[in-house]
Amino acid sequence: MPPATKTLPQFQDFVWEQLPFQRGMLGKEVVSDVLAVAVQEWPDDALSGCAAGSPEEKEILEQLKADVRRHLQLTYGPEKFGSLWIIALQILLPIIIDQMVKWWRRRKEHRGRIRIWRRKWVNGSEGES
Numbered sequence: 001m002p003p004a005t006k007t008l009p010q011f012q013d014f015v016w017e018q019l020p021f022q023r024g025m026l027g028k029e030v031v032s033d034v035l036a037v038a039v040q041e042w043p044d045d046a047l048s049g050c051a052a053g054s055p056e057e058k059e060i061l062e063q064l065k066a067d068v069r070r071h072l073q074l075t076y077g078p079e080k081f082g083s084l085w086i087i088a089l090q091i092l093l094p095i096i097i098d099q100m101v102k103w104w105r106r107r108k109e110h111r112g113r114i115r116i117w118r119r120k121w122v123n124g125s126e127g128e129s
Contacts, residue, residue: 005103008039008117015099025088033075034068034096039117041067052105061101065093
């Protein structure tokens, strides 16, 4: 049975466990930040309107990766982000996004969770549940 992913921290732990050994080069905190940003930027409506594996989905996910990268660069600053990008993020970001989209598509409940987490940030809550 897969681990619970009802809260954002549980989801972050779940994705962390799915990542290859390069995750250690980033650390769990950075991976959690990547996931938090991806949740905030998640293109729910666009992905809902396209088929899994379609060229349209690929284009949407490429834009998501660019959005996450831009957001992280602003968060960490050019110097630290540049180091993270060179060391491991360019390898792991596509894997992280792939894990997210597979999880998101797996169950309707998962799609709702991302909306709830994002809404809590917009409304000024913690985004935990």
